[in-house]
Amino acid sequence: MANFSKSTVPQFSVDVYQNEFLPEGGRDVSAIVTVTSTGGGTSGLSGPVGDGAAGVVIMVDCSGSMDYPATKMRGAREATAAAVDTLRDGTAFAIVAGTHQAAEIYPGQGRLAVADARTRAEAKESLRRLSAGGGTAIGTWLRLADRLLSSAGLTIRHGILLTDGRNEHETPEELRAALDACAGRFTCDARGVGTDWEVKEVTGIASALLGTADIVADPAALAGDFTSMMEHAMGKGVADVALRLWTPVGVEIAFVKQVAPTVEDLSGRRTEAGPRAGDYPTGSWGDESRDYHVSVRVPQAAVGREMLAARVSLIAPDPLGGDPRTLSQGLVRAVWTDDLAMSTSINPQVAHYTGQAELADVIQQGLDARKSGDHDGATAKLGRAVQLAAASGNADTAKLLSKVVDVVDAATGTVRLKAKVAEADEMTLETRSTKTVRVKR
Numbered sequence: 001m002a003n004f005s006k007s008t009v010p011q012f013s014v015d016v017y018q019n020e021f022l023p024e025g026g027r028d029v030s031a032i033v034t035v036t037s038t039g040g041g042t043s044g045l046s047g048p049v050g051d052g053a054a055g056v057v058i059m060v061d062c063s064g065s066m067d068y069p070a071t072k073m074r075g076a077r078e079a080t081a082a083a084v085d086t087l088r089d090g091t092a093f094a095i096v097a098g099t100h101q102a103a104e105i106y107p108g109q110g111r112l113a114v115a116d117a118r119t120r121a122e123a124k125e126s127l128r129r130l131s132a133g134g135g136t137a138i139g140t141w142l143r144l145a146d147r148l149l150s151s152a153g154l155t156i157r158h159g160i161l162l163t164d165g166r167n168e169h170e171t172p173e174e175l176r177a178a179l180d181a182c183a184g185r186f187t188c189d190a191r192g193v194g195t196d197w198e199v200k201e202v203t204g205i206a207s208a209l210l211g212t213a214d215i216v217a218d219p220a221a222l223a224g225d226f227t228s229m230m231e232h233a234m235g236k237g238v239a240d241v242a243l244r245l246w247t248p249v250g251v252e253i254a255f256v257k258q259v260a261p262t263v264e265d266l267s268g269r270r271t272e273a274g275p276r277a278g279d280y281p282t283g284s285w286g287d288e289s290r291d292y293h294v295s296v297r298v299p300q301a302a303v304g305r306e307m308l309a310a311r312v313s314l315i316a317p318d319p320l321g322g323d324p325r326t327l328s329q330g331l332v333r334a335v336w337t338d339d340l341a342m343s344t345s346i347n348p349q350v351a352h353y354t355g356q357a358e359l360a361d362v363i364q365q366g367l368d369a370r371k372s373g374d375h376d377g378a379t380a381k382l383g384r385a386v387q388l389a390a391a392s393g394n395a396d397t398a399k400l401l402s403k404v405v406d407v408v409d410a411a412t413g414t415v416r417l418k419a420k421v422a423e424a425d426e427m428t429l430e431t432r433s434t435k436t437v438r439v440k441r
Contacts, residue, residue: 017348
């Protein structure tokens with residue numbers, strides 16, 4: 001088995017931010033849970049395939065539309081070569097060409113190569129065989145990636161997926177079945193190149209597989225984006241980490257959401273983990289910090305009472321095959337008081353991320369209204385988005401919004417829809433709508 005020294009395994013900490021005070025009869029408790037991982041970044045260096053190594057499968061769209069314009073296919077080859085160059089020695093990897101079916105380009109025969117100078121050179125040479133032709137059935141690409149990544153005892157399993165078009169050669173149900181089959185088995189970053197792909201398909205893939213989604217409107221930017229994605233994947237040190245929420249008798253869970261660096265509702269992904277405990281998947285971790293919003297409803301109690309509302313733990317599989325390890329934990333409390341100032345104060349972290357979650361929602365609602373021709377509804381929703389972005393200091397989202405609306409007054413959310421909006425600008429806003437800004441502490 002792999003040797004996991006303290007220097008190679010990230011160390012986790014959990015910090016809980018909340019106003020634990022409730023008025024008499026109050027029941028709703030919210031907390032922001034900040035999880036920080038430090039000391040990782042060693043994936044791909046932990047030994048040969050089957051000995052705790054990292055594995056990456058790069059899935060490249062090779063459908064016929066990748067030749068229109070030809071810069072897309074050329075950019076995809078260059079980006080894949082750049083990603084291969086970023087692989088650390090010892091990382092298991094493969095390259096898949098995706099059309100209406102999935103084909104292994106390198107190394108082939110249902111196996112993974114192990115990154116070193118020779119295999120990187122061979123892999124880049126194999127990219128000459130990437131050519132455009134055929135349809136698009138992304139579910140087949142994902143299922144092949146899953147088979148390849150499960151063929152060896154890998155600790156970190158990751159996919160990178162590039163597409164330029166809509167998933168027209170399989171049904172939405174077939175893609176959903178593939179995502180359900182792959183969920184929890186590997187993480188996947190998804191990218192759309194150009195502007196002919198469907199935002200909800202690409203973001204849905206990344207969401208289901210706990211990865212990132214983004215647009216690369218200009219194929220010339222693919223190499224830089226692929227390099228960045230691969231560097232991020234190489235920084236992962238612990239996989240299959242779960243947020244375990246234990247609640248006492250009588251406590252109901254309203255929701256569990258990741259709120260930074262992006263908004264992702266994890267509530268529906270709970271798996272039971274013993275009496276009154278459930279696990280919510282968070283994927284793989286390197287050196288990074290993420291924030292989660294936990295909301296629970298406690299039984300009513302009298303002034304002066306206090307209780308543990310929830311215990312939040314970070315759980316990871318034991319690398320030696322034993323019981324799951326608890327990496328860190330924090331407590332969410334409830335205290336009833338008749339002090340009005342204490343019970344009505346909103347914790348700054350909770351307020352901030354409640355606003356960021358609303359920001360993501362109103363952007364999506366505003367863009368949907370705009371597409372359907374509901375200009376009044378779009379103006380109202382996108383105006384609210386401008387207001388929220390300005391109030392929270394989310395400058396990146398504010399900049400993207402300014403390409404879709406003319407901002408009259410950001411503070412009040414007064415805007416006018418632009419008469420003409422570049423398709424790439426609208427798609428960028430939609431794709432990045434869930435990206436949040438961290439709260440200033």
